[in-house]
Amino acid sequence: MNNNGSTRLASLRRDPKGWLVALLGVGAPLAYLVAAGGSGIGLWGWQAGLSAIPWIVLAAVAALLVAIAFIVLDRRKGRKTRWPLMGLGMAATLGFLVYLAPYGNALLTLPAIHDVTTDLADPPRFTVLSLRDDNWDKIPGADDSDMAGMNPRQRWATLHQDAYPDIRSARIDQPVAVVIEKAKRLAEDRGWEIASIEPASGKLEATDTYSLFRFKDDIVVRARAAENGSASIIDVRSVSRVGLHDVGTNAKRVRDFLSDLSGTTTTASQ
Incomplete structure (x- = not known):
């Protein structure tokens, strides 16, 4: 190694502030991968994996705040900031937070429901797959005066x-x-596991496994004849097997699937 290389290596070794930011900034996304991936392969439950995420996010935010504090302190004292490790930690942190931002926004702006359908009055029913036993438990709004007197299904629909x-x-x-x-071809293209298909009676049931957590959501597609059989009215329902808040995943799945199924979708009257 030449003298310049040795000097750079020595400089990195003498950069505790950079190492701290790099450790927190790079460690946070790595910890997320471990938490989610471990849940996905069954090393621990999904609840344990999810419960670690707030602490991981806290570590990422701490990395960013510490980095900013070090940079401000360097400027006030007229010192040059050592960027290799500091920059690595900040870049990793920012990338990780940007990745998580849509999920955070969904948690704040969308209701904590996990069952999404195109037909609220008569949702397609699962016959081969089973609707989770606690599907109507813990629907938000029980203490909301605007939904006073509503049962869980009515609150869910609202x-x-x-x-x-x-x-x-x-x-x-x-x-x-x-x-x-x-619908079957589209489901297969998406990697869904087909549980049942009945073309004549207009029914398809499937399961989608997604994310590092390997979450499973069940989907039912229902087609009913219209205009003497020359057209069809399509309904889709997507339900998470676990959790209370789907962070908009089921709604996105339903939208995307209907869009691909119909090309240009004509919305039916309710």
Whole structure:
């Protein structure tokens, strides 16, 4: 190693502030990968993995605040900030926080529900797959004066309508059997596990496994004949198997699936 290389290495070794920021900044996303990945492969439960995330986020924010404090202190004392480790830690932190930002926004702005459907009055029913036993437990709004007297399903429907007014039944100018076969191909393209398909009766059930946590959501697609069988009214329902808040995942899945299924979706009247 030449003298310049040795000097740079020695400089890095004498940079405790940079090492602290790098350790926190790089360690936070790595800890997230461990927490989520460990849950996904069954080393610990999903609750344990999720419960670690607030602490991991706190470490990431601390890395950023500490870095800013060190930079301000260096400027006040007229010192040059050593950037290699400091910059690495800040870049890792910012990237990690940007990645998590949509989830944080969803937690703050969307209701804590996990069951999304295009038909609130008559949601498609699972027959092969099972709706989770606690599906209607802990629906928010029990203490909300605006929803006084409502049962859990009514509160769910109210919250759902307010959060996702655009998610509605769709009309497609194709017969039921054709639509269900197309739905099957789209489900397979998405990597969903098909549990049941009944083209003649207009039903498809499947499971989507996603994220590092390996969460599983169950989906049912229902097609009903319209216009003497030349068209179909399509409804989709997507339900998380675990958790109370789906951070908008089910709604996005329903929107994307209907968009691909129908091309240009014609919204059906409710």
